Amino acid sequence: MxxxxxxxxxxxxxxxxxxxxxxxxxxxxxxxxxxxxxxxxxxxxxxxxxxxxxxxxxxxxxxxxxxxxxxxxxxxxxxxxxxxxxxxxxxxxxxxxxxxxxxxxxxxxxxxxxxxxxxxxxxxxxxxxxxxxxxxxxxxxxxxxxxxxxxxxxxxxxxxxxxxxxxxxxxxxxxxxxxxxxxxxxxxxxxxxxxxxxxxxxxxxxxxxxxxxxxxxxxxMMQSAQMLMELSDYLEEETRRATERVCRDTPDACVIDAVLFSEYPALLIREVLLVTLQKVAGSNRDIGSVHVEELCTLYTRQVGRVICLPYGVRAERVYEGIRLYREEPAVDMERESIEVTGEMLSRAEKEEVVLALPDGRLHLRIRDFSGNMQEIPKKTYTKWFDYGKIKSGLRLRRRESGDYLMIDAAGHTKKLKEYFVNEKIPAAKRDAIWLLATGSEILWVAGGRIGAGCKVGENTEKILEVRLSGGNDCEDQEN
Missing domain, CATH: 3.40.50.620 (HUPs)
Structure with a gap:
């Protein structure tokens, strides 16, 4: 002992x-x-x-x-x-x-x-x-x-x-x-x-x-464990050296040079791919050999091919080799949603109501309308709506399944997805756009058009002014 x-x-x-x-x-x-x-x-x-x-x-x-x-x-x-x-x-x-x-x-x-x-x-x-x-x-x-x-x-x-x-x-x-x-x-x-x-x-x-x-x-088994530990340490050091040589960090990605696949043995290739993927993902959990094999296969594909990996990581075949980057996570629909309550609207008749957003502020104000259509603002992030046509359940939120726009006074509609396609809005940006909605009806696509259902007309008595400020896409950026 x-x-x-x-x-x-x-x-x-x-x-x-x-x-x-x-x-x-x-x-x-x-x-x-x-x-x-x-x-x-x-x-x-x-x-x-x-x-x-x-x-x-x-x-x-x-x-x-x-x-x-x-x-x-x-x-x-x-x-x-x-x-x-x-x-x-x-x-x-x-x-x-x-x-x-x-x-x-x-x-x-x-x-x-x-x-x-x-x-x-x-x-x-x-x-x-x-x-x-x-x-x-x-x-x-x-x-x-x-x-x-x-x-x-x-x-x-x-x-x-x-x-x-x-x-x-x-x-x-x-x-x-x-x-x-x-x-x-x-x-x-x-x-x-x-x-x-x-x-x-x-x-x-x-x-x-x-x-x-x-x-x-x-x-x-303990004798084998000792030899395996020494082998692991040696492989880890060789992997570090190879990674320093073939991997290049950019502000938003990591590029693995094609020299990895042409000059190194298969074992070291897999190790470099594994540690680099784990680094970009920010986690070791649930990342294994199946994902490494996908990266190996990607190298044999044509330039431009992209595959999806855990933790929002994307791997793209580029001329230099493979580019690894993290796609922005999908928007949390529950967290990034604000209900415009009746109490808020009542206050908005007396004073401007300002609500905090994750990326800015929402301004609400209700006032009488003179009937002069020339007064309607032409600004991208300030819009007027006929307050008398506003239904209950008004929310500022991100897109949801079933969303649509009313495109004319006759009540014809268009799916929000179709609008995005027609306006050539990239798919990667659609989840980040604010929408003013009542149920599934979209009254306003922030930065874009408003629906016909609540448009201000000559018979409008009160208008609801909605303005976004403080974020990347807001009124502040128009000056």
Whole structure:
């Protein structure tokens, strides 16, 4: 055990704050004892963190009490965080395992915040068997080289905060043997036996079969994990160099030079495409080999071809190679919509009503009309309407399915989409245009025409003046 404990060297240094995740199970109890032993030779602050997941009811509370007693006996400060994993999982559309993991890390981050300015190490009790299970789990899910080695002994979580796994070189049987020799009891989590969980199914049904084939299965997998980690690091560095050479950033895109496809091996091509796509998308999640293959195929297509990728990313075949850019997200119809209420209109008869928009302001004013048609403003973003013809449900919003314009006094209509096409308004800009509407009838396309249904005429008594200001497309820009 002393030899195994030496793996703490390099992971924990004098002056560190070590927050040990202690569930009460064999692995975490062993970790706590190892850290206490190592503290005799290295001056660091040690605290225990226990997350009570709210999954097993009274059994969970008993585990928390066990950890508290253990820490009190050993003179270690213990933080207990009660959370509700089932509720969190349901509210965020996650599986229980993923929800528990997210909440655990939130608790660790919260604990680490108390030591801002000092190096914080979050010590977790993952061991060799855990890592073998992780390798298998990722393999069957289609992980690439960077995931096949499983877990690293140390990884950066945040500025000044590092996750460490001192037990990664030990197998489960060694941990249990050590605790038995020490006469140290520990808790047993019944959910670890539930094979409805994917990891438990691998642990109880797959791993025993592999060990039956070769008793050294876990040890050999850890040897492979080390080689895969070294290979991953080497590939990452080569990818960085290639990316610096073939990728060029512009203000609104990233261009991948065709030299990538002509001078580099297929493995490196895919890596460069993957990291570049993730960079443009701003996320690694849900981006994988299928999207990389689409980019490879795009390179063989004619110039001008465009494909759609996750997170609104578009890839265009250009003369230089491939251009990656993010298309502006579709407008949030609910957020960018303002109801013009009866109360607002009543106020508008006495004073100008000004309403804030995400990109400017909406001005409303009602007044008497003299009957002189020459007074009607010709400005693009100021329009008059016959207030007597205005129906209820007046809204300023973006376009919706079924929108139409009344094009003449006889009541003939035209679909809004047809109007956009006739006016040659680019499809990419249509969702950003403000519309004054009552139901599906469009009274005004901001910057364009007004409908015939509420036009001011010689018999109009009161007019509703509507003006847009403050945005890119508004009255302010006409001067």
């Amino acid at each position: 002393q030899k195994k404990g030496m793996e703490l060297e390099g992971l924990v240094k004098s002056g560190d704050v070590v927050l040990a995740g202690v569930s009460g199970g064999a692995d975490s109890v062993c970790l706590l004892l190892m850290l206490l032993e190592y503290r005799k030779h290295c001056d660091f602050l040690l605290e225990a963190v226990h997350v009570e997941h709210g999954i097993r009811g009274e059994a969970s509370r008993r585990d928390a009490a066990f950890v508290k007693r253990l820490c009190e006996k050993r003179g270690v400060c213990c933080r207990i965080y009660p959370v509700d994993v089932p509720a969190y999982a349901k509210g965020h559309g996650l599986g229980v395992e993923e929800a528990a993991r997210k909440l655990r890390y939130e608790c660790f981050r919260e604990a680490a915040e108390d030591y801002d300015g000092r190096p914080v190490k979050i010590a977790l009790a993952h061991h060799a068997d855990d890592n073998a299970e992780t390798m298998l789990f990722r393999l069957i899910r289609g992980s690439g080289i960077h995931g096949l080695y499983g877990m690293r002994p140390a990884r950066r979580l945040a500025e000044g905060v590092t996750v460490i796994r001192p037990l990664l070189g030990m197998e489960r049987a060694e941990i249990e043997a050590y605790l038995k020799a020490q006469g140290q009891p520990y808790c047993r989590d019944a959910t670890n036996e539930d094979t409805d969980y994917s990891r438990n199914r691998i642990r109880h049904k797959v791993m025993p079969e592999l060990k039956a084939v070769n008793t050294g299965a876990v040890h050999h």
